[in-house]
Amino acid sequence: MLRNLVGRVFCQARPLLNGISLQQPILTSKFQHGAVQKVSSSLMSTSLCSSLQHFSPQPVNILSRICKPVVAEQKRTYFLNKFNLRTGRRKTNYDVIDRFYRLHWGMWIRVKAGRAKKLWRKSGKNKKRLRYHVMCNATQCTLLDKMVTGFWRRERFLVNDPYAPYHKRENFYQTRRKPMELPPLPQKN
Numbered sequence: 001m002l003r004n005l006v007g008r009v010f011c012q013a014r015p016l017l018n019g020i021s022l023q024q025p026i027l028t029s030k031f032q033h034g035a036v037q038k039v040s041s042s043l044m045s046t047s048l049c050s051s052l053q054h055f056s057p058q059p060v061n062i063l064s065r066i067c068k069p070v071v072a073e074q075k076r077t078y079f080l081n082k083f084n085l086r087t088g089r090r091k092t093n094y095d096v097i098d099r100f101y102r103l104h105w106g107m108w109i110r111v112k113a114g115r116a117k118k119l120w121r122k123s124g125k126n127k128k129r130l131r132y133h134v135m136c137n138a139t140q141c142t143l144l145d146k147m148v149t150g151f152w153r154r155e156r157f158l159v160n161d162p163y164a165p166y167h168k169r170e171n172f173y174q175t176r177r178k179p180m181e182l183p184p185l186p187q188k189n
């Protein structure tokens with residue numbers, strides 16, 4: 001276990017070891033004295049120490065900077081630039097543009113996940129179901145609107161747009177463009 005620790009220390013310490021002499025003890029009193037002697041003697045016996053001996057000595061606690069738990073974290077959040085350094089304005093996140101599509105009435109749609117993977121394994125009904133698009137909910141639509149600039153929120157009229165029938169949403173009060181047609185009044189005879 002100690003050998004793995006020393007190997008990991010040197011793998012991660014190479015960028016940090018500039019200007020540090022390993023002749024001095026580099027470990028703090030957080031560790032037991034026996035472990036300090038073993039680690040420092042194994043550090044001194046490596047060939048890396050002989051190449052780093054000509055640097056000026058600086059007292060630095062290397063293990064506190066190096067021996068941090070190595071955890072591979074996945075980030076599934078979108079990155080949003082709130083301010084551009086040059087113009088000071090917000091920038092568009094182009095991952096949103098690549099993965100989602102905004103309809104004229106404000107709804108964002110996306111394709112289903114895994115629609116092109118392992119199609120040989122999927123049944124015909126499943127493949128047909130995967131060809132459909134999915135609407136994002138209101139919270140997601142608000143978030144996606146914040147992540148793009150006004151250019152992408154504007155209506156764009158494209159030639160032969162396959163989404164043309166879906167850009168209008170006349171059957172709801174909030175998304176209606178034309179005034180609602182009133183039913184004809186009954187005629188009195």
